[in-house]
Amino acid sequence: MDRTFHPRSRKVAPLVAMAAASALLIAGCSSNSGGKKSEEGEAGASAGKANTPRMTIALVTHQSPGDTFWDIVRKGAQAAAAKDNIKLIYSADPNAGSQANLVQNAIDQKVDGIAITLAKPDALKDVVNKAKAANIPVVGLNSGVSEWQKLGLMEFFGQDETVAGEALGKRLNEAGAKKAVCVIQEQGNIGLTQRCDGVAKTFSGSVETLNVNGTDMPSVKSTITAKLKQDSAIDYVVTLGAPFALTATQSVSDAGSKAKVATFDLNKDLTGAISKGTIEFAVDQQPYLQGYLAIDSLWLYKSNGNYSGGGEQPVLTGPAFVDKSNVDAVARFAAKGTR
Amino acid sequence: MSMAQPAGPAVTTPPDPGRKETDGRTARRPLALRVLARPEVGVFLGAVAVFVFFLAVAPSVRSGSSMATVLYQSSTIGIMALPVALLMIGGEFDLSSGVAVITSALTASMLSYQLTMNVWTGVIVALALSLGIGAFNGWMMVKTGLPSFLVTLGTFLILQGVNLAVTKLITGNVATDDISTMDGFDQAKAIFASSFDVGGVQVKITVVWWLVFAAIATWVLLRTKYGNWIFAVGGNQDSARAVGVPVTFTKITLFMTVGFGAWFVGMHQLFSFNTVQSGEGVGQELIYIAAAVIGGCLLTGGYGSAIGPVFGAFMFGMVNQGIVYAGWNPDWFKAFLGVMLLGATLINLWVRRTATRR
Numbered sequence: 001m002d003r004t005f006h007p008r009s010r011k012v013a014p015l016v017a018m019a020a021a022s023a024l025l026i027a028g029c030s031s032n033s034g035g036k037k038s039e040e041g042e043a044g045a046s047a048g049k050a051n052t053p054r055m056t057i058a059l060v061t062h063q064s065p066g067d068t069f070w071d072i073v074r075k076g077a078q079a080a081a082a083k084d085n086i087k088l089i090y091s092a093d094p095n096a097g098s099q100a101n102l103v104q105n106a107i108d109q110k111v112d113g114i115a116i117t118l119a120k121p122d123a124l125k126d127v128v129n130k131a132k133a134a135n136i137p138v139v140g141l142n143s144g145v146s147e148w149q150k151l152g153l154m155e156f157f158g159q160d161e162t163v164a165g166e167a168l169g170k171r172l173n174e175a176g177a178k179k180a181v182c183v184i185q186e187q188g189n190i191g192l193t194q195r196c197d198g199v200a201k202t203f204s205g206s207v208e209t210l211n212v213n214g215t216d217m218p219s220v221k222s223t224i225t226a227k228l229k230q231d232s233a234i235d236y237v238v239t240l241g242a243p244f245a246l247t248a249t250q251s252v253s254d255a256g257s258k259a260k261v262a263t264f265d266l267n268k269d270l271t272g273a274i275s276k277g278t279i280e281f282a283v284d285q286q287p288y289l290q291g292y293l294a295i296d297s298l299w300l301y302k303s304n305g306n307y308s309g310g311g312e313q314p315v316l317t318g319p320a321f322v323d324k325s326n327v328d329a330v331a332r333f334a335a336k337g338t339r
Numbered sequence: 340m341s342m343a344q345p346a347g348p349a350v351t352t353p354p355d356p357g358r359k360e361t362d363g364r365t366a367r368r369p370l371a372l373r374v375l376a377r378p379e380v381g382v383f384l385g386a387v388a389v390f391v392f393f394l395a396v397a398p399s400v401r402s403g404s405s406m407a408t409v410l411y412q413s414s415t416i417g418i419m420a421l422p423v424a425l426l427m428i429g430g431e432f433d434l435s436s437g438v439a440v441i442t443s444a445l446t447a448s449m450l451s452y453q454l455t456m457n458v459w460t461g462v463i464v465a466l467a468l469s470l471g472i473g474a475f476n477g478w479m480m481v482k483t484g485l486p487s488f489l490v491t492l493g494t495f496l497i498l499q500g501v502n503l504a505v506t507k508l509i510t511g512n513v514a515t516d517d518i519s520t521m522d523g524f525d526q527a528k529a530i531f532a533s534s535f536d537v538g539g540v541q542v543k544i545t546v547v548w549w550l551v552f553a554a555i556a557t558w559v560l561l562r563t564k565y566g567n568w569i570f571a572v573g574g575n576q577d578s579a580r581a582v583g584v585p586v587t588f589t590k591i592t593l594f595m596t597v598g599f600g601a602w603f604v605g606m607h608q609l610f611s612f613n614t615v616q617s618g619e620g621v622g623q624e625l626i627y628i629a630a631a632v633i634g635g636c637l638l639t640g641g642y643g644s645a646i647g648p649v650f651g652a653f654m655f656g657m658v659n660q661g662i663v664y665a666g667w668n669p670d671w672f673k674a675f676l677g678v679m680l681l682g683a684t685l686i687n688l689w690v691r692r693t694a695t696r697r
Contacts (some may be wrong), residue, residue, distance in 0.1 A: 034520035035455030066503045066618020071513045149573040173464065210663065211672045215619050216626075217612050221660065226663040230399040230410065243514070243616055250611075254408070254541065269517055269614060337512040 047083030049083060052303045055113070056087045057295055060104035061142070062099055062119040063092035068110055068242065068267050068337075075144065075338050076291030077115070083161050084299040096123035098145060106136075107142055113137045113298035118144020119191065120150065125151060137301055142287070142293040143191045145314050154301065157293045157307045159285035162193045165198015168262065168317045169207075172236055175260070175280070178205040180236040185244050192240050195264060199238060207238075216279040217247055224251035224319035235261050242267040242282070249278045266339060271331040274324060283316030284330075288338050293317070341527035352382040359658030378635035379647035381687030385633070386650040386657070389683060393661035400664045403540040410542070413656030414549035415604060417649055419623075421556050424599040424648040426593045427631050428560070430573035430640030431478060431487035433597050435494035442498050443469045443605030444615045445506055458523040466602045472498070473598025499621060506617040519613040530602070532611035536656075545607055549649070551598075556645035569593065574641030630655050633684050635691075654683055661674030 030081035044104040061075050063070035074090055081088035088109065091102040099116075100123050106114050107130055113133055118124060118140050128151050131138050140148040140156040148156040170179055180203060182196035200207045210227050212220045228234055228251060237252065237259050245263035252259050262282045263270070273279040293308070293315060300306040309315050320329050369469035374380060378483030393400045400406070419436060426433055433439075443465045472494065480490045499500055518524060533539045560566040568589045571579035580586045609615055636643030658679040662672060 020588055030454075030456050031451065031458070031522035033522060034518060034524075035451065036453050036516075037455040064489075064618060065499070066506070066513045066616055068512065068514045069615060187670075201687050211670075213622075214446070216623055217619065218415040219412060221611075221664055222408050222656075222660060225408045226405065226660040229405050230397070230664045230666055243614075247612060249484075256404070266457070267514070272517075 013110045027047050039300075045084075048298070050085045050303075052085055052299070054085055054087065054113045055299070055302060056089065057081065057113040057115065057298050058089040058091070058103075058109070058111045059115045059291070059295065060099060060102045060106060061090075061092040061117045062094050062096070064094040069265055072267075072287040072338060073291040075132050076293075077295045078291075079288075079338075080292040080295035080299070082294060086299060088294060088295065094119035094136040098165070100124055100127045103131065107131050107134055110134075112138060112275050112302060113139070115141055115294040115298065116153075118147050118153075119189075121147040121151060126150065129143070135310035137298060139297055141290045142285075148314065149312075154311060155292050156314040157297070157308070157317060158314065159316055160314070161194035162198040162201070162287050163317040164264065164283050165195040165200075166202040167198075168238065168264070169199040169202030170197075170322070172199070172205070172238075172262070172279065174205050175236070177203070177231045177236040178261075179231070179232050180205060180207045181224075181231075182207055182209045182238045183220075183224060183240065183244060183248065184209055184211050184268050185220065185239075185241055194205045195240055202281070212244070214241075214244070217243075220244060221247050221251050221254070224248050225275040227283075228252065228255035228259060233255065237261045239263040241265050245270060245279055245282070246273060249273065266334055268331075268334040268337060271327050271334040274322060275328045275331065277324065281321055281323035283319045284339075286307045286320060286339070287317075289317045299304060342443065344439055350653070351548045352509070368537060371535040374694065375690055378642060378644045378691075379650060379679050380635075381690035382634050382647050382650040382683070384690060385683035385686045386654045387684060389654050389661070389679060391659050393657060393664065394626075395532070397661055397664035397666070400661060403538065404662060406547075407540050408540050409656045409660045410469045410546045410653070411656075412660055414543065415607065415653055416547040416626055416630055417549045417601045417652030418545065418607075419604050420551050420634065420648040421595075422593075423627040423644060424466065424631035424634060424636045424643055424645060425556060426597055426642040427628070428573045428592045428640060429569045429590060429595075430595065431590060432479065432491070433487065433594065434624050434640075435472070435476065435498055436597055436601055436627055438498040438620045439469065439472055439504060439598065439601035440473070440605045440608065440623065441502055441615060441620035443602045444609040445515060445617060447606065448518055448615055449506065450610050452516045452518050453509060453519060455521075458518055458521050458527050462527060462606060466599075469598040469602035469605070470595050471598070472601075474591055475593035476597075477594035481587045481590055483673040495624070498675075500692065502513075502617045502620075502650045513618065514616045515614050517613045526612070527606070528610040531606040533608075535605055549652075553649045555640065557622070560645050565592075569602055570641060572640075603664060603682075620691045628656065629680065633680060633687065635687060641658060655680070 007126050050071055061070060077088055092100055093099045103114060103116060116124060116138060121144055128138055132152065138153050140153045142158045145156060145158055145160045182199055184192050184196060196209050212223045232286060237248045239248050242263060242265050248261045248267055253259060261279045261282050266282050266284045270279060270282060284337055297308050330339055423436055425432060446468050447465035451458045451466050476491055476494055480487050510516060534543045557593035566586045571584045572586050572589045576586055630651035631648045632638060633654060634647030658676055662675050
């Protein structure tokens, strides 16, 4: 008794000290502004729940880990799954071969439907045929707007990246821009290249592309700064993802440049920057909608035999512009991480 | 522990000035050659070459503010390259250092935000965690006898997964919330991510920290007993232990130094950008290691300096930004970078060979 008690009391002392210290910390060091406390709690979108039989659907994307954009796609898919009484299996791998393996995995699990992204369509051709042979309906989302029919997918939900780029280019013309730089954060990604190409197609000024290392923010920041200093005629920085747009605004001020920032894609910090005016506008392809519609469409097909787009046309989710005029309406959804 | 004066390697200690018996075999080599034999000289020449090259081809490099941008980029690599170099001189390396930076930033941000505390609370907890990760790496390696490559590869994967999963679990998103309005943010930003004016040029404070840390590291390496221990454990661990060098202590503290660097750079990123994406940092560890190797540290340990990696990081920043300043076709960006770095490393190697040849 005594022997077990003794060492314990020695262990208790530091614990008590730690507890006391953390109590002090909480009491003394709490922040009076910002933080979780200032966040408003709001419930997510909900549309009741279907009473159709439980089914299982797989969503397989080319997401790389920790990317805010894909997180929103997944949330949309989850919302649709919750509504439609679906068990959602989400998996992702940026490597095309591994993504194909994940689709095979879904086929092996005998799921009721598969939704895939076609970032590298050729690598997925075989597994798509296997899924069809196993009578599993397959729909596409996000990337592959020009490929989905060739692969024989049932429906497609997304934005045509070139069309989105073209829309942004036109918008730059309206803003009277002369010279833009298009910042690519992942060298060799076809969707990103298409966006910049689309901008170049419609923009009447000149546009240059700039590759940056997307996994290292300080490097992104200084590379954009360097570009702005190298060419002081640049009056618009176009980024292809929300976090890079926010970084680009710092580069602009570091370089003492007067360039404005426009971007593709949205997140909650970006809506704040748009309403403050540090970022001009964002082209939103509504990732939540892509995830939601892809899952919901499989449910509609299974339970009512419907095809969105009639199997002939893609269902476009963008380009939708978010600027100062409509940012307030969008901001409250972006704050929840769903828009 | 009986503490005999540890056998410091000859490379760092100046040659013994006892020149009584000059039979030719121990004759002092010419000053120029002795200077050239120092580990940082090759990289210094490489850095000068790259610098002059870009001064010539890219007119916009020649302004002070462009230099500030180059130095900023160099400093964010250089602050981590320093402890990574020390660790490498000690004979080990750390593959988890890139994601460890993000782990630290995520910890500080989420802890402060979720509990609505002064951001300094998060900063201090993140420091403890970063040192803890370093200690874990070192302890695991010493206790199991596994190579540091394996142990830190494990930590790298663990941290990568934990960064993502915990962030998603706690915030519901894969990026942290904006903490820029919270108490203490401005103070912390002043220390980790502010800039100051030098003759009309905005210089980032990380440049100052980088040079301060480099000076401290140089002093530790060349003037303290601990510095000798680092060379000794990297040169030959068993002989070092035999002459009384506390090998375990040295290795664990070296890993903890890397943890400190990760914390510092992580805090810079957090207070510079207000939020952190959990997927960042992957691949950065190789850039730190590259800067240290270009800076004259041998992958096999026991040789190197703290000032070398400063030039290594500078060269990296110079090439990285110089390509942009030169306005070259961006499709070739990575290829340019590789060729320039390889070229500089070869100069480095050639200088060392020429200088040490008798």
